[in-house]
Amino acid sequence: MSGKIIVGPILGFRGLKEGRWYTSALLVLRGEATPPKLTISINPTNQFEAEAFLLKTYADYFVWRLDWWIVQTDKEQKINYIVNNDQNYYYVVPAQNSNPRICYGSCFGVYNLKDLNKVRKKNALWKILHRVHQEKPYHLFFLGGDQIYSDQVWDAIKPLREWLSKSLKKRLQAPFTNDMQQQVEQFYFKLYLHMWGQKQPAAMLSQIPTLMMWDDHDIFDGWGSYTPEQQACAVFQGIYAQAREHFRLFQLQAKDNYDLGSAALFGKEGYTYAHHLGDLALVALDLRSERTQNQVMSPETWYQLQLWLNNLQNPSESTPCKHLLVMSGISIVNADLTLLEAAINLEPGQQRMEDDLKDQWLSLAHHEERLRLIQSLFQFSREAGCRVTIVSGDAHVAFTGYLESKSNSTTNEEANIINQLTSSAMVNLPPPTLVLYMMEKLLAGKTEKVNATITARLSYFPGTNRRLLGSRNWLSLTIDEQSSISAEWYVEGEIKPHAKVIPPFKS
Template identity: 30%
Template sequence: MADLKVGPVLGVEAETAYTVVFSTATDVQAAEWVVGGTTRPCKIVGSTPSSTVWGGERTIAAPAGKSGKEVSYQIKLDGEVATCGNGRTQWAFYVPGKGEQPTFAYGSCNGFSDLALMHKTENPYLLWQKMEADHAAAPFSLLLMGGDQLYADSIWTSVPELQEWNALCQDDKLSRSANSIMRPQIDKFYEKLYQTRWTDPSMSLMLASIPSVMMWDDHDIFDGWGSFPDELLGSDVFQYIFQTAKKYFEMFQIRSRFNASLLDKTADHYAFGFSFRGYNILALDNRAERTLQQIMSSDQWSALIAHLDTVTKGHLLVLSAVPVVYRDFSFTESLFDATPWEEELTDDLKDHWRSKNHQGERARLIHRLLKNAARRKAEEKTVILSGDVHIGCIGVIHDQARGVKVHQVVSSGIVHPSPSRLQWLGIMAATNDRTEYLDEAQDIRISMLTPFASDQYIRARNFVTLKLGTDDKLWINWQSEGKDEPSYPVE
């Protein structure tokens, strides 16, 4: 039997460029993507200790009218039809027509930070089941995933050599190398992670049925990556873990350096951008180059600015895993900066865009997005899509002088539970969401909004759908496991 170990995971990299990635046993000699009745050879894009990773691509033009089309496909391995881990041998995806408004789904935080949370969650994949039902009723054109597509935090307890390393004092940790025993253990950990975490029947079907784009966040590496002291980030063990996580992210989420949407195929970052049915999709890589002093390198900034200069029409959807508009942690951060416990709080405080070391970059990003929004037509929307914080919400950046707005939608998590009531009360007590002004003239106002039919913060697992309505508003609907049905029209 020709079995797939991971996938298929469907993707899109340009207006008509559809792709697929999957892994097989190492003895497979040839793989083919049979899509829309046409057979195309796949190429090897990487390998893991027990598998070969393959990628395929196909140009599929949109139908000329207002109706789309369904395109079916199969994978063949050495001439035999392949079967995924859930027993499927055939899949299909929807290509919207040229005159049709696309429908997007967006989700993040697709996993659990610890096993206790999983055991306490009655139906871990409920929202994937809901997405499957929604997709069957009215197909999604594109699935955007904004970080933490899987959780690698168990690496510290699952890898024997890392358990031993954890027990060392700080100086010994920094001087210890990732030895020949540790390295294959780390590699096999990430291999198993990808082979086991995307196997839920509904989740695997959606990843194979809705073309997706993905950008990573810290849990795709491990909790808090990039917000540790420089000497720890630069240590041999941390760097080997990062490079291994990066290899797997590149193969399965970016679908290799052959990805046509990457802004710079030779860079250390994975920022990408492309246009799709009247929308510009732009993803910021806020992890590959993150330190306590920066979120994005000067090279990534140059690539982003150059790309934004080409975006002169259409709506703009920007993926930023950590929210740009959110509650302010800066006062709490300043208190802990004066204590010996700062390092323990890096994930909660130093990760945020409003952390004191990142405020300048945040202002630069906001100004660039506002400038781009002003250059495009007033009726074209700019929306930042974020996750990370395990609640849903919406905020707005309003440039009154230029008469433009940038909205931000947070959807989190599609699997990870929201904070408990006690945890949320603690967050509320340690933060604030007062209106913020970004300039001296107070022309740029940043504030949180309240979705319709909901509290201001949606403390329930969720994903969002986005579609332009007949009223020319981009309707955001949080698909939540809570009793409310939150929505908001972006004007």
């Protein structure tokens, strides 16, 4: 008999290959090392068991991943499954040659207990997602960053509090002790158990296969934007190693750095990955693993990503891409805060605002790399005849914007527009009213000149007379047979969603 289920099942998407929809389920059991039993039921006469893999043992906890696949048919399938012959669950597999229905969210926690006390109904948006999912099920759930908030690691662990009290010179020289390592490992492990064990999130994570990518709070605030000396010090690296292991374990459901199912994985140190799902392709950008003050992703990741884009536009491809979704946790199109960044000359980590400014794609330090990404996406869109849409989070506001190219290198004018859809936060608090007002009035309406031929601009948010929506929200993406995207933001306190349609390229 297997142990008591503490967390799970949490569904993960492992890819689409030769008409097979690959899925996994993460389960954390306590007490016994016997693997759990997960039985999939396509119909009463077609049942089978998933294959179990032990990913981690911690104290008397056992973290398991169970893998299986379903052959797609010409109709959408509701797949029932049961864990340990006890609890019944289900999820939905899209029909063959159809596009998956997708929900997207980001920022699923709060910075500290003080902020938590300001949240009236912490999981209200999860309840809305549950209601909408029951009416018309989602096939995939994109979680775009800050799935957990680990910033309390500095307050929760006494040796780290003592380390912070030292001078900078002594902090940089201090070792990451065994005591620190044990307490940090326990901190991240227990934090994931708490986050994934909440009633409302757990219900949805057991019904919609997930694709996740981390951001700084999954590590700690501002990771990658500190000075090289701080980033390289033993304590920072020790904490990062534990955050990385637990991200890989609980969010990617991977036993090692390469265990991502049929996803294409780019680079050696990062987790940027991609899936090709018929007419639809997805790239999830890892903006943290390889980040420094002067770099977001490594040259190797950029090179491999470009190769994948080149292969995706190959005309010999049996299922050419009609719509590419780029999941960038941090917005590529945003209000230009570089003047504010230049005015703040503080050491990273001293103020949350300063961290956030240096983390932005629009940061002065990342201007060239951002331009490289934008130009690569425009080039791919023109040459592949494929619509590109960016999906992002992080900002704690909802907004939409677009990039526009004045290039004359294409006969298809539609390739000169790339839309961005931003949804944030699902749990965390929106910015203070005054900050939101100042951003709206002073910054959000300006057109950014990215270079001589490309501009970026925020649009009026659908159904409103403003560009920034300061309420908690999540995003629904429905892609029709022509690969047109119907985007709907579900907003706290509002009955009807805000809707925007992104058309496909004309044939």
